[in-house]
Amino acid sequence: MDPRLVTPYLIAAVIVWGVYRRMRRSFGRQRVRDGFMWFRIGILTLVAVFIGVQIAHDINVLGILLAGIACGAVLGYFGLRHTKFEVTAQGRFYTPHTYLGLAVTALFLARLLYRFLGMYNGLVPPADTGQDLAVIYRHNPFTLAVIGAVVGYYVMYYAGVLQRTRAPVGRITA
Numbered sequence: 001m002d003p004r005l006v007t008p009y010l011i012a013a014v015i016v017w018g019v020y021r022r023m024r025r026s027f028g029r030q031r032v033r034d035g036f037m038w039f040r041i042g043i044l045t046l047v048a049v050f051i052g053v054q055i056a057h058d059i060n061v062l063g064i065l066l067a068g069i070a071c072g073a074v075l076g077y078f079g080l081r082h083t084k085f086e087v088t089a090q091g092r093f094y095t096p097h098t099y100l101g102l103a104v105t106a107l108f109l110a111r112l113l114y115r116f117l118g119m120y121n122g123l124v125p126p127a128d129t130g131q132d133l134a135v136i137y138r139h140n141p142f143t144l145a146v147i148g149a150v151v152g153y154y155v156m157y158y159a160g161v162l163q164r165t166r167a168p169v170g171r172i173t174a
Helices: 002-022 034-055 059-081 098-120 133-139 143-165
Strands: 083-086 091-095
Touching: 002 098, 034 098, 034 143, 059 083, 059 143, 083 143, 091 143, 098 143
Parallel strands: none
Antiparallel strands: 083 091
């Protein structure tokens, strides 16, 4: 095997494993795990803040990120409205709306695949590490909007799941 191919195959394997784990959490009844959900909320918020700080000097690009976050938050709200919650003697559970979670994940993966295929075919040059993020995203704003949508969706969804499953048993709504 060519040693130059080891890294791309390794990265592809990690991405496939991550997608599998993400998809597995989109189906069926899930146990509410407070620590993991708070960790995910924190990481996604840090990613959004980091990107926001890097592009803050370009108001148009920052607007694209904020619009993506707002759209994702609206999708997260609708996902919460269609999620079933249960508090039983075994613990707190939720059953996510399958199609909304899959749609957000598919949007992110489609954009990622488009970017990788474009770089592979030489259509999209890889980002120069010396360039400012705002310059990179000014030429490709859809990627920033997708990142914002993913962040907005999952932060809103996980925060809503945590909030709804903390309510007393008689107040849990489907």
